Amino acid sequence: MSEEQKQQILKQTLWNIANDLRGNMDADDFRDYILGFIFYKYLSRKMKNYANVILDPDGLSYQTVENHEKAAELLEAIRFEALDKLGYFLKPSELFSELAKRGNSGNKNNFILGDLANVLNSIEQSTMGSESEDDFGNLFEDLDLTSSKLGKTEDAKNELIVKVLTHLEGIDFDVENTESDILGDAYEYLIGQFASGAGKKAGEFYTPQQVSKILAKLVTTNKTKLKSVYDPTCGSGSLLLRVSKEVQEVGEFFGQESNPTTYNLCRMNMIMHNVHYKQFDIYNEDTLVNPSPNHIDKRFEAIVANPPFSANWSASPLFMSDDRFSAYGKLAPKSKADFAFVQHMVHQLDDNGTMACVLPHGVLFRGAAEGHIRKFLIADKNYLDAVIGLPANIFYGTSIPTCILVLKKNRSCHSEGSMTEESQPKRSESILFIDASQHFEKVKTQNVLLEEHLDKIINTYRTYSSPLEGRLSGVLEDKYAYIATLNEVKENDYNLNIPRYVDTFEEEEPIDLAAVSKDLKALETDIKKTDTTIADFCKQLNIETPF
Template sequence: MQQEQIQQDDVNKAVWSACDAFRGGIEPSTYKDYILTMLFVKYISDVHKHEHAKLMKQHKDNEKLVDAMMAKQRFVLPKGASFWDLYKKRSEAGNGERIDTALDAIESANGSKLKNVFQDISFNSDKLGDEKTKNQRLDAVIEAFGKEELDLSPARVGKLDIIGNAYEFLIKHFAAGSGKSAGEFYTPPEVSDLLAQLLDPQPGDTICDPACGSGSLLLKCGALVRDNHNSKSYELYGQEAIGGTWALAKMNMFLHGEDNHHIEWGDTLNNPKLTEDDNQKLMSFDIVTANPPFSLDKWGHDNAAKDKFARFHRGVPPKTKGDYAFLSHMIETMAPKDHGLLGGRMGVVVPHGVLFRASAEGKIRTKLIDEGLLDAVIGLPEKLFFGTGIPAAILIFKKKKTDDKVLFIDASREFKAGKNQNLLTDDNIQKVLDTYKARESADKYAYLATLEEIQENDYNLNIPRYVDTFEEEAEIALVEVRKERLTLQSQLADLETEMAQYLEELGYGS
């Protein structure tokens, strides 16, 4: 009998409900890693269980042959290490130790694919409480993931990206509740959509995010190549400094079917890992895109002047603000203008200070503009990003420009207001895209500035200097206002007379 197709909403609700095992006693910033890791283990276990049953049926229960075939599956699952092995013993003592042992076995059995992915997560940690409390919590988590709603076998999932979407759903909701640190691993989906579409990834492109967080921006770029060109000919590269977030990115890639990715763990500014020629040269990419940490303090200023890759030849950014450090790195990794169909291009989210701050940043900004690399400045609404209410901007750079102008777009006033976060709607995004493609001035929304105009503004890119959004106040018709005022005064006098009559009839007259 054919199994019923799984529904995205049902999976999302079920995995969110699984968090109940931790709520009230543990912060989401702590338990998110346990939930996301358990979802990954559950998924590969359900796939393994499904494939094993199918092969046993095909090969008449020839266990030895089936075991040999299972060893060549996408993920190898050692005996005793599947979710269902953990499920059988969930009510016994030692859940934390059993889960950690299973993760070690899974990591070892899958070689370089899952190397170090689980090293920063321990289910046997005191973070989960004393031994009794920890065991009860893990029992509840395993029980929740064992429910029918979370049967993630291929027969139920089909070809839909149910699991990857559920993972993104969890990451988004954890980000919403995790405060300021959320921005370190999550970019709102609408911003990722906008950035990816502005950069227009093509078949054959190499795409890099040097501050990739959970990898959502890279995944959006890859999805555009598949959706717009029916092609899987692209390569995704990334680097992430935080070990736990790097692990999230790796699992996120696998759950979205992006097995052929290159996500490195390390500090991009101080130790770039995406290199070639025995670490003597930075790799270059058709698309470079990121939402790096805003104004990062202690980014590596002291070592920048002697950087072996000469990334800061336009100037060394200030010690306490790493925005131009990320920009400088990204610019140096853009492919040349004659590479591929569109040449090297770059899109990055920055705080507005990047547009106008002077001193060292002003000097770097001046050189980037004079080199003809800056293509567009797009102002976004406030309260789009988790952990900060400040508005941000998107900068687009291109190696292959058709003019020496810069397009300014003020999209800051067009959004859907949310309770805690504002959202970009599909219409908001489409208006930005249409305006960017048209590359023309639009009243109170966009302005195509010449290099001379930018120079006259001392290379200040503050959007209001170029896009006039001033709305004249409506003229006040004083004669009509006076006429209305006299009418109201007359009506008030009549009411006062009427009120005095009522008071006299009730015996309150003077």
């Protein structure tokens, strides 16, 4: 069986379990339980495998070590090694398989809610004082085993949890396969499936996979390795992880998320994709108000983001003394924080970096403070590299059309092309506009980007960015892509509305008026013949004609 087939089976199996077991519970609530328990099983399997490697020279297995005469000594040695290697520690009796076996024993001792709560708390407590403490702290706080959503009685709650653990225990997660990320991708699939049914709330934690791919491919263009990638509104971490699939190596992952539940989901997602706890730093706070003290002085090689569209923020005058905003002279309006996120990201972007973010179309043309900030980014800094218009209705919970802005601090790294005439614009003196708004597939009520649509966007951008391409201005592809000079953008008063640059006008076929006149005359003759026939029928029936 191929890796792809295994992955599809695992995805569908996990999703079926989630649907079969949640009963009447809201999908958004059950998400936290099913994903949390999958994560617990993953941690248990990793712990067991690692401990067995340590014990193998002594001919011991981890599940029997608690009965060994030197159990305390052995467990302490394993704990010490596991905290550094894995970031956490679980005793053999705390493993997922042990609780699942106990819960499914069929006797009166199968009540496991209390033990399960203690184990989840023990995982977090095991990291106290260690380097991984921030990465595992409060990780399971959303798994409320006392919630009435699980059942009206303690027995009902226990019964549901035992069913979930039993079903999950019967699935092979293939954790031992270090060359595969089947489980991580299945976990990501589940997050996406829950997001698709979560309505407006989905936008808080998940970016559709195809949009994630576009952003990831944009920021990794012409790169095989990245020192760092950053997402200031990272949600479940899908964007950060997507970037890692486009290059051979990412040194470090950085992200910030204001929602505590989504923050926990992101950390779990990182670990499930085999990102070592020392390689990621996710922070739980409002990025605009309280940027991570560990991030704010760093500069990142790649930045991707899908910030909340037109969110409210304070726009306090105190921000004018903040290095992220002070140079612009104006703040984004209180009711639309879109450019505040852009300003924050530009501040965090390294000189050789690329950032790509999804924003509502309004950022392209709204005036006042937003127009001022837009002009500053283009005229004063020349950071804007490309504007990509996406179809409407591709995000969960909103049908508005969106766009992607690509910004680079050092745009001279573009090829200046093969043209040598002084009159020709340089690549760094132009901006690419792509109108992909009509390129999608309608699936039920949602518009979906297919691989062909994604590839067209990326290939167009990479053609523009290629050191081998000579076109520096004008139409790159008819009705789809246009390279505008900075002078053209200036003439449009820095309005970036895509139809100003990409002409999508479809000329109507010319009308042959002589043929139309001939058709009308023929129609009039036919009408007269029909009227005569009707009048004859009426006369035969001895009734009045209708005309």
